[in-house]
Amino acid sequence: MLDKIIRIATRQSPLALWQAQYVQSQLMACHPGLQVELVPMVTKGDIILDTPLAKVGGKGLFVKELELAMLDGRADIAVHSMKDVPVEFPEGLGLVTICEREDPRDAFVSNHYASLAELPHGSVVGTSSLRRQCQLRQKRPDLVIRDLRGNVGTRLSKLDNGEYDAIILAVAGLKRLGLENRIRTALTPEECLPAVGQGAVGIECRLDDQNTRDLLAPLAHRETTVRVEAERAMNMRLEGGCQVPIGSYAELDGDQLWLRALVGAPDGSQMVSGERRGPAANAYSMGVELAEELLANGAREILQEVYKGNAPQ
Numbered sequence: 001m002l003d004k005i006i007r008i009a010t011r012q013s014p015l016a017l018w019q020a021q022y023v024q025s026q027l028m029a030c031h032p033g034l035q036v037e038l039v040p041m042v043t044k045g046d047i048i049l050d051t052p053l054a055k056v057g058g059k060g061l062f063v064k065e066l067e068l069a070m071l072d073g074r075a076d077i078a079v080h081s082m083k084d085v086p087v088e089f090p091e092g093l094g095l096v097t098i099c100e101r102e103d104p105r106d107a108f109v110s111n112h113y114a115s116l117a118e119l120p121h122g123s124v125v126g127t128s129s130l131r132r133q134c135q136l137r138q139k140r141p142d143l144v145i146r147d148l149r150g151n152v153g154t155r156l157s158k159l160d161n162g163e164y165d166a167i168i169l170a171v172a173g174l175k176r177l178g179l180e181n182r183i184r185t186a187l188t189p190e191e192c193l194p195a196v197g198q199g200a201v202g203i204e205c206r207l208d209d210q211n212t213r214d215l216l217a218p219l220a221h222r223e224t225t226v227r228v229e230a231e232r233a234m235n236m237r238l239e240g241g242c243q244v245p246i247g248s249y250a251e252l253d254g255d256q257l258w259l260r261a262l263v264g265a266p267d268g269s270q271m272v273s274g275e276r277r278g279p280a281a282n283a284y285s286m287g288v289e290l291a292e293e294l295l296a297n298g299a300r301e302i303l304q305e306v307y308k309g310n311a312p313q
């Protein structure tokens with residue numbers, strides 16, 4: 001076991017590297033003597049930077065190259081932000097480990113205003129996330145939402161250049177990059193329901209690679225795994241990828257799981273939401289049932305418009 005090397009396929013954005021290095025150091029701490037190397041790669045999502053993600057279309061734009069590397073045997077594992085991981089995996093690969101979740105909330109970031117409520121009428125807010133967009137528009141129809149792409153550092157420089165009055169980013173990403181001081185307020189789940197898996201890091205590998213799976217096992221975090229299982233089951237039933245106006249967020253209190261979800265039209269004109277409470281053992285079925293409730297209450301029509309690409313923005 002000790003002469004084994006684990007190779008981690010990773011994108012090269014600062015956040016992806018942070019996540020890969022986090023798993024690298026956890027693996028080395030759990031298995032003294034184990035060698036863990038990073039295999040840096042470029043993905044389509046890193047190349048197509050000028051088009052709004054929802055229009056580029058493909059789910060999993062950032063993970064396909066990493067998955068090919070694992071299937072080819074050039075890498076053993078890939079580390080993902082759970083919110084960017086598609087609901088389905090190529091044959092032979094799967095998500096085997098979910099690590100402890102960081103703060104799952106969205107952050108309000110601005111150089112002039114302390115909170116969403118303080119933003120003057122007509123302020124320009126940057127986000128490319130349809131989920132953030134629909135929730136912002138619902139609360140503040142007066143705001144002008146503009147697309148904002150690129151890695152976290154690029155997005156912050158666009159804010160600093162004066163292109164936006166405020167931007168919305170995940171708290172987790174900012175904390176991991178040591179940029180917590182840029183957060184003016186964290187939005188509560190009531191203000192902006194987080195994305196499926198937001199703040200959690202997951203590890204994918206070849207399902208037949210039992211040796212690697214055994215090495216990964218101690219990195220799994222039980223509570224996070226249950227929460228993300230419920231959130232992803234919801235998303236899966238909605239057939240939602242990562243670029244959809246869907247929020248899905250679960251909390252665990254002892255054995256009691258509380259799952260909340262919403263589907264909204266990107267222009268904020270419609271919003272369908274619901275919740276479920278139940279034992280953690282029912283995480284998966286709670287997700288599926290909540291998705292079915294939302295579909296029956298209008299989410300089906302909202303999502304159809306979004307997938308057709310002609311939802312009002």
Ligand SMILES: NCc1[nH]cc(CCC(=O)O)c1CC(=O)O
Binds near residue numbers: 152171
């Ligand atoms: N969509 C990009 C992305 N994917 C994961 C994170 C960081 C937070 C996380 O790990 O959930 C971010 C940046 C952001 O949304 O601000």
